[in-house]
Amino acid sequence: MKRFLPLLLVLGLGCLWVAPAAAITPEAKQKVVTAASKNLIEIGISYSGDQVHFFGVNPVPGSDLIIRLTAEKDEEIKFSVKGKVGPFWMTVKQYEVTGAPFTYKIHSSKPIKDIISEATAQELELGYPAIRHKMKMHLSSGSAAPDDADKVFKGMLKIKTEANLYNIVEDPARLQVAEGKLFKHYFRFPPAATEGRYQVESFCFSKGELVGYGKDIIEIKKVGLENWLTQTSQNQPVFFGILAVVIAVAAGLLVGVIFGKGGHH
């Protein structure tokens, strides 16, 4: 056995060397031509989320489609895990999570596992297992337990799904493909989706191999009063604080005066 060891080592290193060369570069594939019903979502006073329709042409007719919506930037979030201490439920540990996307939605023409291999899914970050693989958890307080990673990941999925920020739909009805070529679908941007740039990527697979790729950028931006309030609170906090107090006192006194006079009839 011992004399095979150097050989195994060489083979192992060889694999490492070859790996980058075999990496999938979506941009190098045939372009999936797509169009979005809009590329800018404006958050106004009565904003309650928005819906954007996408249309595209499948470059390899009959190939399988997976379309992914993500925010351009990843998030750094912290989760509290509760446990029982005596009769009380309290936070017993906290985990800092990095590498998890802020939003993550997928539409596919059939189940992801039927389209691509686990390795391809992981490399292209398609599907929840790939997210789980990519994100990093760091215990910031308390003591770790073996099932923590599982618990935190499930908890995160639940929170994100309830906010409609995460969602995977593996249903041909949701991603319509006409004659294997022309496809259309829509993504719902929930109100919880904050300002920033979002990308919608279309992946085409033929027999498990990536054959086409396209990307759309959707930007969400606050406008008008919403934008002014956000900008002022972030950039001129002292002015904003004074303004908030002055408006509150003025409104309180105004109503007081109105009702005070009314009371003397």
Add this chain to the structure above:
Amino acid sequence: MEIYLPIAGMSINFFVILGIGGMVGFLSGLFGVGGGFLLTPLMMMIGIPPAVAAASDSNQIVAAASSGAFAHWRLGNVDFKMGLIILAGGITGGTIGVQFVKILRAAGNFEFVMKVVYVLMLGLVGGAMFMESLRTILRSRTPGAAAAAAEVSEPKLARLFAKMPLKMNFHRSGLQTSAIFPFAIGTIVGIMAALLGVGGGFIMVPAMIYIIGMPTIAAIGTDLFQIVLTSANVTLQQAMVNKTVDLLLALILLFGSTIGAQFGAIAGKRLKGEQIRILLAIIVLALTVKLFLDLVLTPSDLVSLAPAKGGGH
């Protein structure tokens, strides 16, 4: 009608916020409490991030209390001398309290400690108020005992504090008592206010009535006066340090609450002191039970988003 809250970063029904604001404003005008102890949990229940809920509530408390304070000032119910002494204590206590909060947050269980303190304080205050008001009401129904009740109702503690140094005359309250206790209670309430994220009226009003010995109506008016200034300070600090004041949320809340407060003040004039107190006691006790259940029942989600460092989102 949906409305998007810029700092909370969420869309919510306009009338839900207006209704909650109006209801809490009514109670505020009626009892002289800022309403923060009801509003913060209610905002969190409808999904507003806790940091934004607390900061925006402080902002609306400024409005609700200034409206109520103005109404009581017109009725001659504010003891300014007493109010300023309590306020001096409140600012001292608030500064100390913020440091406590910082230490507890670093330890990771601020919310838990907050709820335990809430349960203890509200349980104690609510229980004592309920018993006392019930006794007064029952006594007043027994013929001949009403006159005796007036004698007994002067608190023993009030007599003790009246003998302490730094004696002052408080004309509005019809009291001659030491300035030490109002300052001390202001400090304690200041600490509690920072710890619990509330105006502190639910502690202050009973303390002024039962311990300092002020008339109920003067206690309510004076408390509202000091709450305006304390909450204004908290709002400004939250806007500067945490950037969690959602002005739009606060504006809708205060629109509802300022109107609600006026009706509360009118209703307050029609009710007797002990009736107001027993109502407040029931609300406080109900909230105590709710918070206690939160602590002992298995939470539906064991994993939750922890507050982001120094921000609402």
